[in-house]
Amino acid sequence: MENDKLFGIHAFAARLRADRAGVLASNLANADTPDYKARDIDFSGLMEQVRGERLGLAKTATAHLPVAASGDTGELAYRVPLQPSLDGNTVDAHVEHAEFAENAFHYQSTLSFLDSRIKGLIKALRGE
Amino acid sequence: MSLLHIFDVAGSAVSAQSLRLNTTASNLANADSVAGDAESAYRARHPVFQAIGQTRDAAAVGVRTLGIVESDAPAPVRHDPDHPLANEQGQVFGANVSPVAELTDMISAQRSYQTNIEVLNTAKTLMLRTLSVGE
Numbered sequence: 001m002e003n004d005k006l007f008g009i010h011a012f013a014a015r016l017r018a019d020r021a022g023v024l025a026s027n028l029a030n031a032d033t034p035d036y037k038a039r040d041i042d043f044s045g046l047m048e049q050v051r052g053e054r055l056g057l058a059k060t061a062t063a064h065l066p067v068a069a070s071g072d073t074g075e076l077a078y079r080v081p082l083q084p085s086l087d088g089n090t091v092d093a094h095v096e097h098a099e100f101a102e103n104a105f106h107y108q109s110t111l112s113f114l115d116s117r118i119k120g121l122i123k124a125l126r127g128e
Numbered sequence: 129m130s131l132l133h134i135f136d137v138a139g140s141a142v143s144a145q146s147l148r149l150n151t152t153a154s155n156l157a158n159a160d161s162v163a164g165d166a167e168s169a170y171r172a173r174h175p176v177f178q179a180i181g182q183t184r185d186a187a188a189v190g191v192r193t194l195g196i197v198e199s200d201a202p203a204p205v206r207h208d209p210d211h212p213l214a215n216e217q218g219q220v221f222g223a224n225v226s227p228v229a230e231l232t233d234m235i236s237a238q239r240s241y242q243t244n245i246e247v248l249n250t251a252k253t254l255m256l257r258t259l260s261v262g263e
Contacts, residue, residue, distance in 0.1 A: 014197055014258075018130060018131050018254075019187055021134060021250075021251065022130075022131070022133050022134055022137065022187050022188045023187050023188075025134040025137045025138055025188075025247050025251070026137050026140070026187070026188055026189035026190070028190060028243050029137045029138055029140060029141030029144075029189070029190060029191050029244060029247075029249055030136070030141070030177075030179050031141075031243070032144075032145075032148075032177055032191075032236065032237075032240055033178060033179050033191050034177065034186065036179045036189075041187075048161060057129075068224050074194040076187065079240055085222060091239075093239070093243060097243060100247065100250065101250075104250050104253075104254060107254055108254070108257060111257050111258060113260055114262075115261045115262060118261060118262035119262065122262070
C-alpha cells in the first residue's frame with residue numbers, strides 16, 4: 001500500500017483510535033441500560049498484529065492461515081467488571097471515562113505525527 | 129465506523145437521559161397527589177432503556193427507551209374523612225412515589241447526561257483537529 005509508506009503505522013493507529021472512541025462512547029451511552037455488557041477494542045493486540053504483517057509473516061505451507069487484513073477492528077472484547085451490578089450492566093462509568101480521555105489524547109498525538117509527516121512532505125515537494 | 133457515529137450514540141443517550149429526568153420531574157411533582165380509589169392514584173413511572181443493535185461485532189451501540197413502566201408498589205392509604213375525594217370509608221389514596229429514590233435517580237440521570245455531553249464535545253474537538261491536519 002502506498003499510503004503505508006507515506007504515513008507508516010499512524011494511519012492505521014488513527015483509524016483504530018477513532019473506532020475505539022466509538023466503542024467507549026457506546027459504553028458511556030449505555031451506562032444505565034440493563035444487561036448491557038461493556039466492550040473494548042484490544043488496541044495493543046491489533047497493533048502487534050499489524051506490525052507482524054508489515055514485517056511480513058512468511059507462509060511456508062499451504063495450510064497456514066492468512067493474517068487478518070489490517071484495518072479490521074477484529075472481535076470486540078468484553079470488559080471484566082470490577083463491581084458487577086444487580087441489573088447485569090457491566091459499565092463502570094469512571095473506568096470508561098478515563099479510557100475515553102486517554103484514547104482522545106492518543107488520537108490527538110497520532111494526528112500530530114500525521115500532521116508533521118504531511119508538513120515535511122510538503123516542504124520536500126516545494127524544495128524550500 | 130467513524131467519529132461521526134459518536135454523535136448518534138451520545139445523542140441517543142442524551143435524549144434517553146432527558147426522558148428519565150422528565151419522568152423524575154413528574155413523579156416528584158405528583159408526590160402529593162391524591163385520589164379517591166387505589167386504581168386512579170398516581171403511580172411512579174420509570175423509563176426502560178435498551179441498547180440498539182448490540183451484536184457481537186457492532187462497535188456503535190446507541191440506547192433507546194423501550195417504554196415507560198408504572199411502579200406496582202401499593203398506594204399509601206390515609207384516613208381523612210374531610211377530604212373532598214375521600215371514599216365511603218373516609219380514605220384517600222396517595223401516590224406511591226418515593227422522593228428519596230427519585231432524587232437519587234435524578235442525580236444519576238444528571239451525571240449520565242453530563243458525561244454524554246462531554247463525549248460529544250471531545251468527539252467534536254477530535255474531528256475539528258482531524259480536519260486541520262496538514263494545514
